[in-house]
Amino acid sequence: ITIALTSGQSTSTSSGVYVVSFLGSEKTISVVSFPAGIQVEASGGHGSWKVESLYPLGELNGKGGELLRHSLSEFLGVPIQGWIVDEKTDPGMNREEVIHDLEQILGKSLVAPKTTNLTLWDSFRLLSNLFLTNTSVGDWVDLSQTKILTQERLPDGSQSYSANPALVDRLSQQLFSQPQLIDEALS
Numbered sequence: 637i638t639i640a641l642t643s644g645q646s647t648s649t650s651s652g653v654y655v656v657s658f659l660g661s662e663k664t665i666s667v668v669s670f671p672a673g674i675q676v677e678a679s680g681g682h683g684s685w686k687v688e689s690l691y692p693l694g695e696l697n698g699k700g701g702e703l704l705r706h707s708l709s710e711f712l713g714v715p716i717q718g719w720i721v722d723e724k725t726d727p728g729m730n731r732e733e734v735i736h737d738l739e740q741i742l743g744k745s746l747v748a749p750k751t752t753n754l755t756l757w758d759s760f761r762l763l764s765n766l767f768l769t770n771t772s773v774g775d776w777v778d779l780s781q782t783k784i785l786t787q788e789r790l791p792d793g794s795q796s797y798s799a800n801p802a803l804v805d806r807l808s809q810q811l812f813s814q815p816q817l818i819d820e821a822l823s
Contacts, residue, residue: 637717639657641655642719642725654667669776675799682703725737
């Protein structure tokens with residue numbers, strides 16, 4: 637189960653956009669943090685946008701979460717089933733803080749609606765998976781600390797990042813592939 641979590645805000649170093657993946661068979665959680673300014677192709681032919689702008693762009697048509705989910709899914713090359721927007725999510729969190737924040741959001745969503753595409757059942761199922769998973773086991777990848785990105789200066793003088801697609805594919809295979817599928821040569 638993979639979801640996109642966004643705060644809807646950003647800082648100079650963090651976009652407040654995270655992808656959280658639960659690998660049920662491995663009982664682990666992987667988290668990818670997107671830096672502010674990383675250029676992502678917006679799905680639906682909207683062109684290249686900074687990752688923190690995807691949700692507001694999609695909200696122009698009332699489909700902010702779906703645009704974010706589809707765009708990040710295409711960027712990483714993995715299916716992302718859900719999305720959550722929570723204004724209280726801090727853009728500069730570490731792995732443990734993201735997981736704790738997600739627990740809080742999912743717990744509250746059982747009694748009060750949140751901005752998400754997750755049903756009540758989905759939220760309950762994810763919360764149960766969080767409690768059954770060893771949250772100290774898993775990967776944390778801050779894309780700004782990897783060699784996947786190259787920094788660029790835009791014509792307006794602002795900084796931006798672009799990603800090397802081959803390195804993104806390699807990272808996605810490491811983080812999101814289930815080992816038994818690889819061992820059995822399945823897709």
